[in-house]
Amino acid sequence: ADLSFEDRLGLMLDREADLRETRRYQTRLRQAKLRLQAAIEDIDFRTPRGLDKALVLRLADCQWITATQNLLIIGPTGAGKTWLACALGHQACRNNLSVLYLRLPRLIEDLALARADGRYPKLLRSLARVKLLILDDWGMAPLTAEARRDLLEIADDRHGIAATLITSQFPLDTWHELIGDPTLADAILDRIIHNAHRIQLKGE
Secondary structure, eight states: OOOOHHHHHHHHHHHHHHHHHHHHHHHHHHHHTOSSOOOGGGOOOSSOSOOOHHHHHHHTTOHHHHTTOEEEEEOOTTSSHHHHHHHHHHHHHHTTOOEEEEEHHHHHHHHHHHHHHTOHHHHHHHHHHOSEEEEESTTSSOOOHHHHHHHHHHHHHHTTTSEEEEEESSOGGGHHHHHOOHHHHHHHHHHHHTTEEEEEOOOO
16 A cells, blocks of 8 residues: 555654764764774674673663763783773764773873863863763873873863773773872872773783
8 A cells, every 4th residue: 555645754754863863873983983893792702801791781781871980991912902992982872972082192192282282171171071981001101290180180070970981901900000199090090990890801
């Protein structure tokens, strides 16, 4: 039977809504600048690397992001930290959440440049606004006094307001020392760790 005008119109409107949602999702994905194309459904849980399937599937619903909790993914080089972080970032984009992926050493350089050319307040505001900020390679670059203060600003701006995902090859109990200044380390880690989920990956 031929569809009525109302049915045809309804289908056209549905299709238009789907197209708009797809475009918005593609825009979010572009803005996220994820380093790797990764998706939750491609995770290999068979490889024994300490990945808790129940936890990963729970994180995939993105409620930890809307609840402004953090996630720490720790493990040796090659264990798949960045890949997993990008898969969760991709999932957040699907769930209509803004995401930004940054390597921490690069972010520290960008902030120093922004301070020099007057973009610093604007850059901090844009980092504070994003729903999921992924900071990859925590601890890879030694921190200057300025970089420590930058990290505190970012942690403070996002604390209780937005979620941060951090990957590091350094065990959590070394982070205090990696930051360097005990007072600032206390303040930064207090804002990052106390409401954080943790994934400890094993690997060669």
